[in-house]
Amino acid sequence: MTVTVGHDSQKTRKTLSAGGQTVSYYSIPAAEAAGLGEFSKLPASLKVVLENMLRFEDGKTVKVDDIKAFSDWAKLGGKNPIEIAYRPARVLMQDFTGVPAVVDLAAMRDGIAGLGGDVQKINPLNPVDLVIDHSVMIDEFGSPRAFQANVEREYERNIERYVFLKWGQKAFNNFRVVPPGTGICHQVNLEYLAQTVWTDTDQNGDVVAYPDTLVGTDSHTTMVNGLAVLGWGVGGIEAEAAMLGQPVSMLIPEVVGFKLTGKMMEGTTATDLVLKVVQMLRKHGVVNKFVEFYGEGLDHLPLADRATIANMAPEYGATCGFFPIDGETLRYLRNTGREESRIALVEAYAKANGMWRGADYSPVYTSTLELDMGEIVPAISGPKRPQDYTPLNLAARSFYKTVAEYRGMDVSLAANEMADQGGGVIAPPKDARKTAAVEGKDYTIRDGSVVIAAITSCTNTSNPYVMIGAGLVARKARALGLKAKPWVKTSLAPGSQVVGEYLNAAGLQEDLDAVGFNLVGYGCTTCIGNSGPLGDPAISKAINDNDLVATAVLSGNRNFEGRISPDVRANYLASPPLVVAYALAGDVNIDLTKDPIATGKDGKPVYLKDIWPTNQEVAELVEATVTRKAFQEKYADVFKGDEKWQAVETTDSQTYDWPASSTYIQNPPYFRGMSKTPGVISDIKGARILAILGDMITTDHISPAGSFKPTTPAGQYLTERQVAARDFNSYGARRGNHEVMMRGTFANIRIKNEMLDGVEGGYTKGPDGQQTSIFDASMAHQAAGTPLVIFGGVEYGAGSSRDWAAKGTALLGVKAVVAESFERIHRSNLVGMGVIPFEFTEGMTRKSLNLTGNETVEITGLAGDLKPLSLVPCTITYADGTKKTISIKCRIDTAIEIEYVENGGVLHYVLRNLAAS
The missing domain is CATH 3.30.499.10 (Aconitase, domain 3)
Known part of the structure; x- marks a missing residue:
C-alpha cells in the first residue's frame, strides 16, 4: 500500500538504518532542532501523536502551530486541549x-x-x-x-x-x-x-x-x-x-x-x-x-x-x-x-x-x-461493574450484601447483632438467601450458586501465565478427584489457536477436560453474552420460578447487568484459575481463602491452597510450551480458514444485491433520498421524553448484544418472517439488519426507565400515557412528527464502542440526549449519527428537575452560528403548564463535528465530499 504524507515544511524527515534496511522517518529531535519547541519530556504515548502531526503536516489539516501545541502541552503541565486531525495507520x-x-x-x-x-x-x-x-x-x-x-x-x-x-x-x-x-x-x-x-x-x-x-x-x-x-x-x-x-x-x-x-x-x-x-x-x-x-x-x-x-x-x-x-x-x-x-x-x-x-x-x-x-491480593469484581473490586476474602460477605439488598432486607445491623451463619459469611439472624429444588435432579441451588463458569474474553486468554495457571489448578483438582459441580455450565474459549497449542503441549487440556472445561470455540463467547442456555432447562426454571440471584464467574472484562445471561443477576470477573476454583465450589457464598472448596476422593476437604500452583510452576511451563514456533505455525496461513469458510460462495459485484428475504443483512435507510447539499442545525421544539435513565447507563443497556425472546419487538419481527426462536441468534449477530436493531434499542432486560415505577426492560409511556415498548412509542411519536429526547445521569454510554447504541437512538427519532456526563466513544457516536449530546450545568440533574416523562422540551440556541461546547437554553414545560429554563452544554466538541451534525452524520459528510470530488 502507498501511504500519503504531508509537505514536511520544517524538514523533519530523516533516514535510519536497521535490520538490513534504510528507511525514512519523521524525527521528533529534528522538530526540536527546527525550533518548533521542546518535546523531550512528552510521554511516549503523546510522542506517537506528535509524530503523526509531523508526518501529515500540510498547512491545511495539520499546521505548524498544531506541532508547537505539543511543546506548550508540556510547559502547561500536561494540558493544552487544542483540536488536531489525527490519522491512524x-x-x-x-x-x-x-x-x-x-x-x-x-x-x-x-x-x-x-x-x-x-x-x-x-x-x-x-x-x-x-x-x-x-x-x-x-x-x-x-x-x-x-x-x-x-x-x-x-x-x-x-x-x-x-x-x-x-x-x-x-x-x-x-x-x-x-x-x-x-x-x-x-x-x-x-x-x-x-x-x-x-x-x-x-x-x-x-x-x-x-x-x-x-x-x-x-x-x-x-x-x-x-x-x-x-x-x-x-x-x-x-x-x-x-x-x-x-x-x-x-x-x-x-x-x-x-x-x-x-x-x-x-x-x-x-x-x-x-x-x-x-x-x-x-x-x-x-x-x-x-x-x-x-x-x-x-x-x-x-x-x-x-x-x-x-x-x-x-x-x-x-x-x-x-x-x-x-x-x-x-x-x-x-x-x-x-x-x-x-x-x-x-x-x-x-x-x-x-x-x-x-x-x-x-x-x-x-x-x-x-x-x-x-x-496486590487475589480479588474478583462484581456483581455488575468492572470497578466493583472485592478482595477474595471479602467476596462471600459482599455477595450476601448484594442478596440482602435485592430482597429489600436491612444489612446495616451492628456487628454484635450479627451471627456467623457458616461458610465465612456474616449474616443477620434472618438469612436473606433462598434455596430451590431443581426438578429431576438430586441437588438444590440457591442465591449465589455459580451456574456459569467461563474462561473467556481477550483480557485473560491472551495471557499464558493465567491460562497455564488455570490448567494447573485443573490438574491438581483432577488428581484429588474433583469436578465442576453439576449445575455449573463450564466453558473454555481461548483467544487464539496458539493457546490451544500450548495447553495441549503442556498436557493441560486433558486436565481441563476432566474437570469440565472442554474447548467450546475460539472467540468471544460469555463475555459478549454468547453464553447460550444454561446446562439444563430445569436449572433455568428453578432460578426464574424462585427469583434466585444466580451467579456467573468469568475471566472477562464486562459484567454489566443483563449482558452475560438472562438467567444470571450477579456476574463476577475473576482470573482463569479462580474461574476453575469457583466451578469446583459451585457457589460464591464460600470464602475461597479459608473454606473448603469441595471434598476429595479420599473424603478429606480440599482447600484453594491445595490446588493453587506456584509462580515457578507456571513460569516453567510457560517457558517450555509458549514458543516462537507455535506462533509461526498457527499464523502461517491465517486468512485461509477451514473447509467451511473456503466453501462459502459469494458474488463478484461491486455493489451488493440486497436479498429482500434476508433477516440478517438489509440496506439501511441512512442515505436514501439524500441531497447533494447539507442541511442546517435547527432548534428542537415540542419534543417529548422517550426515556429517563439513571447513572452508568451502558451501551449494553442501550443496545444489548445477547439473546432475546419472541415476545420482544425484535422477536415479533422475526417471528412474523417465519424465523424460529431457536434461530433468533443474538442482537449482536443481527446488527446488519436495522429493523431488528431499532427494535432492540433500549431493550436490555435490566434497564429501568424512571418514567415507570420499578419496571425493568425496554418500556416507556406512549403518546396516550400508557405503558408500551420503547419501539412502539417511538413509532407513534414519529408518525405524529414529534421529536424525542432522552435524559440520563453520569457516565451515560459507558462500556462497549457500540455504534448501534447511537444508530438505534437516531432511528428511534431521538434528536438530543441530555445527561450529567458522557463516556467518550458514545458521545462521539451520537454526534456521528446527528444526535446532539448535551450536559447539565450548575449542578442540575434529571432528579432536581423532577421529571416524570409527561413534560415537553425545547432546546434553542442551536440554529445559526452554533459554536462547539456552547451553553444553550433548555425549557421544560411540565404537565401543569409551568415552565423551567436551564442552561445546558452542547457536547458537539469540535468544529468538524458541527459539520457532521449539519450533514446528518459523519458518513453523510464523507459521502457528499466524495461525490463532489
Whole structure:
C-alpha cells in the first residue's frame, strides 16, 4: 500500500538504518532542532501523536502551530486541549461491529451512485482487518464434541453474514477477513497483526517507518497498547470515516501517569492486578484521557500482563492504557514470531525518536498515581461493574450484601447483632438467601450458586501465565478427584489457536477436560453474552420460578447487568484459575481463602491452597510450551480458514444485491433520498421524553448484544418472517439488519426507565400515557412528527464502542440526549449519527428537575452560528403548564463535528465530499 504524507515544511524527515534496511522517518529531535519547541519530556504515548502531526503536516489539516501545541502541552503541565486531525495507520474490526460497518460501506456505494458519483470512491484508504470472533455461541459444553458442534451451529446461524463478509472482502480494497475459529480480534492483533513500528512506501516509492497506530470497532482495541501500539476503540461510524481517509478529530489529551513499583507476590495474577488498577483509575477519573504506565515495576511485568492491563482501559474509562517500548516489547515480538528485521527496526526507531523506556524515563504527566504491585491480593469484581473490586476474602460477605439488598432486607445491623451463619459469611439472624429444588435432579441451588463458569474474553486468554495457571489448578483438582459441580455450565474459549497449542503441549487440556472445561470455540463467547442456555432447562426454571440471584464467574472484562445471561443477576470477573476454583465450589457464598472448596476422593476437604500452583510452576511451563514456533505455525496461513469458510460462495459485484428475504443483512435507510447539499442545525421544539435513565447507563443497556425472546419487538419481527426462536441468534449477530436493531434499542432486560415505577426492560409511556415498548412509542411519536429526547445521569454510554447504541437512538427519532456526563466513544457516536449530546450545568440533574416523562422540551440556541461546547437554553414545560429554563452544554466538541451534525452524520459528510470530488 502507498501511504500519503504531508509537505514536511520544517524538514523533519530523516533516514535510519536497521535490520538490513534504510528507511525514512519523521524525527521528533529534528522538530526540536527546527525550533518548533521542546518535546523531550512528552510521554511516549503523546510522542506517537506528535509524530503523526509531523508526518501529515500540510498547512491545511495539520499546521505548524498544531506541532508547537505539543511543546506548550508540556510547559502547561500536561494540558493544552487544542483540536488536531489525527490519522491512524489502520483499522481493526470484529464481526459484531464490523458487519454493520461493511453494511454502511455497501449502502454508501448505493448512495454515491444516487448522487452521480463513482462507487469505487467508496473504498478503504487505510488497511482494514476484520476478525470474525463474536459469532460462536456455547450451545454445547463439557464434552469432547463441544467445539465441533458449536462451529457447526455457528455456520448454520450466520451463513448470510459470512456470505456478505466474503463479498466485502472481494469488493473493497485494503480489506481482509480473518475467518471464524481463529481467535479474538484483539489477541490476533497482539500476536500477529501489530508490528509496533509500521512501514509503507510513500508516493515517491521510499519506505517510511512510523509508529503502528489504529482505531478499532471494539472498545478493547486498547489491548495492543501493551505492545506500545497506540490504538483505541471507536464506533463503527467513526471507524468507517477513518477507513475512507477522514482524520479523527480530537483534542490533545491529558496523560495520566500510572507508576508501577515492586513485583507481584506469590499466589496473585495479572487479573488481580488489573482489577485493582481499574478501581484506582475509575476513582481518579480518566475519561477522555490517555493513561501511560511507567516505573521500575515494568521491569518485572511480562508483556502478557501489560496487555491484560491495557485491555481494560474502557473499564477504567481511559482512551488508552499505553506501555512504552522497552526490552520486554522486543522479547515479545521475537517470541511471537515477528521478523528479526522488524524487531531491529522497532528498537532503532524507538531510540532515535525518543520513544524508548530506559532507566531515565521520566516524562511530564498531567497527574500521576502509584501502585506497589507487592500489595496486590487475589480479588474478583462484581456483581455488575468492572470497578466493583472485592478482595477474595471479602467476596462471600459482599455477595450476601448484594442478596440482602435485592430482597429489600436491612444489612446495616451492628456487628454484635450479627451471627456467623457458616461458610465465612456474616449474616443477620434472618438469612436473606433462598434455596430451590431443581426438578429431576438430586441437588438444590440457591442465591449465589455459580451456574456459569467461563474462561473467556481477550483480557485473560491472551495471557499464558493465567491460562497455564488455570490448567494447573485443573490438574491438581483432577488428581484429588474433583469436578465442576453439576449445575455449573463450564466453558473454555481461548483467544487464539496458539493457546490451544500450548495447553495441549503442556498436557493441560486433558486436565481441563476432566474437570469440565472442554474447548467450546475460539472467540468471544460469555463475555459478549454468547453464553447460550444454561446446562439444563430445569436449572433455568428453578432460578426464574424462585427469583434466585444466580451467579456467573468469568475471566472477562464486562459484567454489566443483563449482558452475560438472562438467567444470571450477579456476574463476577475473576482470573482463569479462580474461574476453575469457583466451578469446583459451585457457589460464591464460600470464602475461597479459608473454606473448603469441595471434598476429595479420599473424603478429606480440599482447600484453594491445595490446588493453587506456584509462580515457578507456571513460569516453567510457560517457558517450555509458549514458543516462537507455535506462533509461526498457527499464523502461517491465517486468512485461509477451514473447509467451511473456503466453501462459502459469494458474488463478484461491486455493489451488493440486497436479498429482500434476508433477516440478517438489509440496506439501511441512512442515505436514501439524500441531497447533494447539507442541511442546517435547527432548534428542537415540542419534543417529548422517550426515556429517563439513571447513572452508568451502558451501551449494553442501550443496545444489548445477547439473546432475546419472541415476545420482544425484535422477536415479533422475526417471528412474523417465519424465523424460529431457536434461530433468533443474538442482537449482536443481527446488527446488519436495522429493523431488528431499532427494535432492540433500549431493550436490555435490566434497564429501568424512571418514567415507570420499578419496571425493568425496554418500556416507556406512549403518546396516550400508557405503558408500551420503547419501539412502539417511538413509532407513534414519529408518525405524529414529534421529536424525542432522552435524559440520563453520569457516565451515560459507558462500556462497549457500540455504534448501534447511537444508530438505534437516531432511528428511534431521538434528536438530543441530555445527561450529567458522557463516556467518550458514545458521545462521539451520537454526534456521528446527528444526535446532539448535551450536559447539565450548575449542578442540575434529571432528579432536581423532577421529571416524570409527561413534560415537553425545547432546546434553542442551536440554529445559526452554533459554536462547539456552547451553553444553550433548555425549557421544560411540565404537565401543569409551568415552565423551567436551564442552561445546558452542547457536547458537539469540535468544529468538524458541527459539520457532521449539519450533514446528518459523519458518513453523510464523507459521502457528499466524495461525490463532489
